[in-house]
Amino acid sequence: MTLTELRYIVALAQEQHFGRAAERCHVSQPTLSVGIKNIEEELDVRLFERSKSHVRLTPTGRVVIAQAQKVVELAQGIRELAEAGRNQLSAPLKIGTIYTVGPYLYPHLVSQLNRVAPDMPLYTEENFTPVLRDKLRNGELDAIIVALPFSDPDVLTKPLYDEPFYVMMPSNHPWTALERIEMKLLNKARMLLLGKGHCFRDQLLSVCPSLRKVKLQAKDPKDPYIEASSLETIRHMVASGLGVSVLPLSAIENSHYAPGILEARPFADPAPFRTIGVAWRASFPRPRAIDALTDSIRLCSITRG
Numbered sequence: 001m002t003l004t005e006l007r008y009i010v011a012l013a014q015e016q017h018f019g020r021a022a023e024r025c026h027v028s029q030p031t032l033s034v035g036i037k038n039i040e041e042e043l044d045v046r047l048f049e050r051s052k053s054h055v056r057l058t059p060t061g062r063v064v065i066a067q068a069q070k071v072v073e074l075a076q077g078i079r080e081l082a083e084a085g086r087n088q089l090s091a092p093l094k095i096g097t098i099y100t101v102g103p104y105l106y107p108h109l110v111s112q113l114n115r116v117a118p119d120m121p122l123y124t125e126e127n128f129t130p131v132l133r134d135k136l137r138n139g140e141l142d143a144i145i146v147a148l149p150f151s152d153p154d155v156l157t158k159p160l161y162d163e164p165f166y167v168m169m170p171s172n173h174p175w176t177a178l179e180r181i182e183m184k185l186l187n188k189a190r191m192l193l194l195g196k197g198h199c200f201r202d203q204l205l206s207v208c209p210s211l212r213k214v215k216l217q218a219k220d221p222k223d224p225y226i227e228a229s230s231l232e233t234i235r236h237m238v239a240s241g242l243g244v245s246v247l248p249l250s251a252i253e254n255s256h257y258a259p260g261i262l263e264a265r266p267f268a269d270p271a272p273f274r275t276i277g278v279a280w281r282a283s284f285p286r287p288r289a290i291d292a293l294t295d296s297i298r299l300c301s302i303t304r305g
Contacts, residue, residue: 001042003075005035006068009047012036013065014134016055069138073283076139081285087119088288094123095293096135097145100200100231101276102126104250105145108300116299117292128197136279143280143290145297147199150279157279160297164273165204166252166264168235169244173263180268183208190243192234195227200274204246207272238262248274 011021012032022032040047047061057065097105106124113122127135132144133152150157167181175181186208194201226243228234231251238245239261252264278297280290 001039002035003071005039006071008032008035009039009061009065010068010072010138012048012055013057013061014138018055073137073139077283077285080139088286089117089292090119091286091289092121092123093286093289093293094140094142095145096125096127096132096141096143098129098132098147098199099126100194100198100248100251101145103232104248104254105297105300109296112296112299113292116296117289120289120292129199136281139281142284142286143278143293145276145278147203148275148277150277152279154282155279156282157277158294159275159277160294162273162275163248163250164266164271165207165246166249166266167244168238168247168252168262168264170238170241171260171263172241173244175244175265176263178265181265182268183272186244186246190226192226192228192237192243192245194231194234195229200231200248203272203274235262 008021008025008027011024012018015021015024018029018032022029025032027035036048043064045060045064046058047064049056049058102124103126110122113120125141129146129150132141132146133150135141136144136155137152145160148157148159167175167186169175175185193204226237228237231247234245234247235251235257237243239257247264278290278294284290
C-alpha cells in the first residue's frame, strides 16, 4: 500500500462519499476507487460497506483508518519539518477561525502580521468549530482561532483575549434609555440568534438558558426569536426593527451603518463574555510561526477594547 492510498481511505472515511473524497484528494473518482480496492485486496479485508446512498466503515475499517490517519499525519509532519528547517516564517500559515471572529479579526490581523512576519502569507478560512477541529487534526490547517475552552488530544491552546457581549437594538428601542441591560430582559424580547452549529449561539443560550424553552419558528415574524445565518444578517434585521440581538464587542464596533440607526448597550454585572484562543497541534514544527500569529493578534486594536 502507498501513502497516497492511505490518504484515499482516510478521506473516504471522513467524507463518507466517493465523489467528495475524490475531490478532496484532487483525483478522479475511478482513481480513488481503484486505490481503495488495492488496499482492501492487499489486506484481504473490507474496510467499507458500500451501497447506492451510503458508505460506512466496517468494524475492521475503523481500526485500520485510525492507524492510517496517524501515518498520514506523520507524513505531513515530515513535510512541515523540511519547510521549518528552511525558515519558520517564510512558508504560508494556514489558519481558520469561527464565523463570529474571522470577519472582524482578519482585517486587523493581516496588517499586523505583515509587520511581524512580512514573508509569511496567510491562508485563511472560516468555519464551524467541529470542522476546524477536524481540519487542524488532519493537517489541513496549522492553527485555529476559536472560543475557549477547546480540548483535543495532542493539541495545545493559548488564550488571546476576552470579549464581552453587548445588546444591539434599533435606535428607537426603549432599552436605549438604559445604561446597562439586565439579562432577564432578553426573555421578554424578540431575539435574533445565530442558527444551530454556531458556538456563539450556544454560549448565549448557556448564559440565558430560559431562551432554550422558546420554540423557534423563524417563518413567523411574531415569534419570540428568529434564526439568522451570520452576525451581519442579524445586524441588518435589527436595523430594520425586527428585534434585538446580542453580539460580541468586535462585531458591535465594526458597523457600516450611519449614526442614529443602531444602538448597543453592555450587560449589567455579571456581564457575559467569551475567551478567544488559538489552538495548534503539539507536533507542529513551526513554533515561531505560532508565536508570530499570537503576537500579531494581541497587537490588534480589536483585542484591546
